[in-house]
Amino acid sequence: MGQEPITNTALSTLARITPKLAQLSEEVLFADIWQRKQLSPRDRSLITVAALVTLNRSEQLPFHLRLAQENGVSQSELSELFTHLAFYAGWPAAASAVTVAAQSFSE
Structure with missing residues (x-):
């Protein structure tokens, strides 16, 4: 999963309505949690x-x-x-x- 995982309309909607939630989704959920080796x-x-x-x-x-x-x-x-x-x-x-x-x- 090396590419940006949520580059779809859901992320666009999140970014438009709740920019912080979009940021957390990208930076914490997909760039951290999904990348953990366990x-x-x-x-x-x-x-x-x-x-x-x-x-x-x-x-x-x-x-x-x-x-x-x-x-x-x-x-x-x-x-x-x-x-x-x-x-x-x-x-x-x-x-x-x-x-x-x-x-x-x-x-």
């Missing part, structure tokens, strides 16, 4: 996607699904993650994530 970017992506599915934060999922794939997580692994989480996070949360993933995967 977990690989792939592992961090799996954890992040699982947390977003569990918390039903589907608005954040498209970005993190793309990032997960860039970090080496396959679509079949993400599919398995959704299936597994259906039993721990709830069926509706997993089904909602699958809907978002289907759209993200087709792009």
Whole structure:
């Protein structure tokens, strides 16, 4: 994950509405936390996607699904993650994530 990870419209919106939150996202979350050596970017992506599915934060999922794939997580692994989480996070949360993933995967 050497490139700027959040150079999309979400960051533009953050910067426009809450410049400090955008700065913290870039400088702390992605330039520090995501770069720590104790977990690989792939592992961090799996954890992040699982947390977003569990918390039903589907608005954040498209970005993190793309990032997960860039970090080496396959679509079949993400599919398995959704299936597994259906039993721990709830069926509706997993089904909602699958809907978002289907759209993200087709792009």
